[in-house]
Amino acid sequence: xxxxxxxxxxxxxxxxxxxxxxxxxxxxxRAAALVRGYVRRRVGQGGIDPEDVxxxxxxxxxxxxxxxxxxxxxxxxxxxIARFKLIxxxxxxxxxxxxxxxxxxxxLASPEAEETAxxxxxxxxxxxxxxxxxxxxxxxxxxxxxxAETAGRLGMQETAVRVxxxxxxxxxxxxxxxx
Amino acid sequence: xxxxxxxxxxxxxxxxxPAPMSRAWLMAGLAGAAIAAAxxxxxxxxxxxxxxAMHSMRFLFKFAATLLLLATALVALAALGRPAGDRxxxxxxxxxxxxxxxxxxxxxxxxxxxxxxxxxxxxxxxLCLGSIPLLGLGPLAAFLLGLRHGAPTRxxxxxxVAGLAAGxxxxxxYAAHCTDDSPxxxxxxYTLGIAMLALLGALGGRLxxxx
Numbered sequence: 001x002x003x004x005x006x007x008x009x010x011x012x013x014x015x016x017x018x019x020x021x022x023x024x025x026x027x028x029x030r031a032a033a034l035v036r037g038y039v040r041r042r043v044g045q046g047g048i049d050p051e052d053v054x055x056x057x058x059x060x061x062x063x064x065x066x067x068x069x070x071x072x073x074x075x076x077x078x079x080x081i082a083r084f085k086l087i088x089x090x091x092x093x094x095x096x097x098x099x100x101x102x103x104x105x106x107x108l109a110s111p112e113a114e115e116t117a118x119x120x121x122x123x124x125x126x127x128x129x130x131x132x133x134x135x136x137x138x139x140x141x142x143x144x145x146x147x148a149e150t151a152g153r154l155g156m157q158e159t160a161v162r163v164x165x166x167x168x169x170x171x172x173x174x175x176x177x178x179x
Numbered sequence: 180x181x182x183x184x185x186x187x188x189x190x191x192x193x194x195x196x197p198a199p200m201s202r203a204w205l206m207a208g209l210a211g212a213a214i215a216a217a218x219x220x221x222x223x224x225x226x227x228x229x230x231x232a233m234h235s236m237r238f239l240f241k242f243a244a245t246l247l248l249l250a251t252a253l254v255a256l257a258a259l260g261r262p263a264g265d266r267x268x269x270x271x272x273x274x275x276x277x278x279x280x281x282x283x284x285x286x287x288x289x290x291x292x293x294x295x296x297x298x299x300x301x302x303x304x305x306l307c308l309g310s311i312p313l314l315g316l317g318p319l320a321a322f323l324l325g326l327r328h329g330a331p332t333r334x335x336x337x338x339x340v341a342g343l344a345a346g347x348x349x350x351x352x353y354a355a356h357c358t359d360d361s362p363x364x365x366x367x368x369y370t371l372g373i374a375m376l377a378l379l380g381a382l383g384g385r386l387x388x389x390x
Contacts, residue, residue, distance in 0.1 A: 016193075025190040032182055055185055062189040064330040064390065066197040067261040080262035084332045113182050123180040141188035142180055166195045169188065173390065 001034065001075050010074040017065065028058055033109040035082045040110055042086060047093040051113050052121040057085045059122065059173050088176065125175040126168075133168035136161055200329055204257060207325035211348060214317025219352040223310060226356050237360035240282055244365060245354055248275045248373070249347030256322065256344050259337040260329030269340065279370075282362035290361075301359035304368050310356075311372030312379070315342070315349035319380055326388040338384015339377045346373030 001009070009030060016024035035057045039050040060081050068077045119127075126137055139150040147165070151158045232238040251271040258264035287295060301307070322341035331337035350369050359365075 021190050021193050024193050025186055028186045028189060029183070032186070051182060055180070055182055058182070058185060058189060060330070060390065062192065063197070064262070066199055067330045069261070072263070076263035077261075080332055081330065084262065084330075115181070120180060122185060126180065137188060140191050141184045144184065144187060147191055162192075162195060165188065165192050169192055 006073050006075045009078075010072075013065075013068065013074050014070050017068075017070065028061070030109075031061060031078060032058055032113075033111045034078065036110040036113065038079065038082055039086055048089050049120065053082070053086050053089050054113070055120060055122045056089070056173075056176055057082045059169065060085060063170060063173055121176065122172060125172040128175065129168055129171055133164050133171060136164040137168035137172070140165055198328065200257065200260060203325050203328040204253070204260075207321040208253070211318030211321035211345065214321070215314050215348055215352050218314055218317065219356070222313075223353070223356040226358055228358075229355065232360075235360065237286075237362065238354075240362065241354040241357070241360060241365055241369075242351060244275060244278055244282075245347050245350040245369070247278060247347075248272070249344060249351060251275065252340055252344035252347055255340045256326075256337065259333060259340055260326055260331050262330050262332050272340075272343065279362060279366040283366055286362045295361075295363065298359070298361035299363045299367065301361065301364045301368070303357065303359055304364075307353065307357060307359070307364075307368045308372050310353050311346060311349045311369060312375045313349075314352055315345040315373075315376040316379075318348045319345035319376055319383065323380070323383045323387050326384060327390075329388075330390050331384070331388050334384040334388035335381050336384070338388055339381035341384065342377035342380025343373060345380065346376040349373075349376070 009027070012023055012027045012030070016027050032054050035054045036050060039048075039053045043050050043053075061078065064081070068074065123142075126134060126141075129137065135154055136150055136156075139145045139153060140147065145153065147158055147161050150156075151161045154161070156164070226232060251274060255269040255272055258266055258268045290298070319342055322344055323338060326334070326337050326341060350373060353369075354365075
């Protein structure tokens with residue numbers, strides 16, 4: 001990531017953390033592209049689906065966004081998390097590897113994800129959630145409903161939906177940690 | 180699930196703001212100190228002659244060492260609790276063994292050899308070895324919870340440092356009770372008790388500080 005690109009991305013996240021949801025979605029899309037490029041360059045044949053690592057990393061970036069110091073450049077933080085999740089993925093796939101973080105600077109972004117037919121790790125973790133949380137997370141992510149629409153469909157209060165969404169996402173993240 | 184769908188869910192969850200790390204560490208510190216204090220005053224209490232002891236250099240030095248450990252370990256812990264935190268801050272902790280070594284050297288210069296050995300073994304070695312880990316359990320649990328809120332990329336190492344911080348806090352309390360003030364005693368037995376907490380912390384970090 002070039003100097004000015006990184007400064008721009010840092011600025012974007014800073015704005016997003018101030019409450020701008022559109023900026024946040026924008027940041028996550030850019031982060032996904034960067035992580036995708038980072039992972040694709042380090043994953044050989046078979047064993048690991050790069051998009052799984054991208055999704056786990058995004059989830060981690062989201063749940064741990066309070067660990068970024070807003071006065072620090074976002075690159076080292078973002079790639080440290082991606083590296084951690086990548087090593088985790090390799091460990092789960094049964095291989096030992098060290099990843100050279102210095103190679104980060106010449107990573108190209110990959111905007112497009114390859115689509116596969118089999119469910120991704122996040123989706124599989126979703127399926128093992130408690131029914132209430134699962135229904136809410138599925139409604140908002142897979143079905144694309146808003147919080148208000150989800151509340152209507154499932155007969156819940158909006159605050160209850162928010163709580164269920166948050167706990168559901170945290171539970172999905174925990175499923176990877178305990179593998 | 181397609182990644183852009185996941186991003187929609189994350190965006191919808193953006194309103195739920197996680198507590199900042201500074202707040203997490205403050206709460207952990209307060210909780211840990213409260214638990215250690217409660218246990219200390221219930222089980223041990225300050226030494227009866229603490230009024231006069233406070234005028235002794237050796238007595239005061241114990242606190243300089245334990246508080247230095249607490250402070251440097253907390254700085255290291257905060258850095259280790261974040262991805263891409265400045266890990267070099269952990270080197271600050273080396274100030275503690277340096278300080279202890281200097282104090283031991285000075286003590287050796289002023290004390291006769293047989294007195295040194297007696298003071299090294301001290302009167303309450305076993306109490307010291309047992310009390311510091313015990314007093315440190317509550318703080319360690321609190322610091323590990325703090326790490327759970329963070330995102331340590333080296334969880335075992337971070338847990339060990341949490342143990343050192345807990346040890347610094349526990350040792351600060353214990354030093355108020357302990358009548359063995361020889362720097363050699365502190366350098367040996369306090370260190371051993373604190374090392375046990377570091378080991379426990381490393382295990383705790385490995386098991387609990389995952390994310």
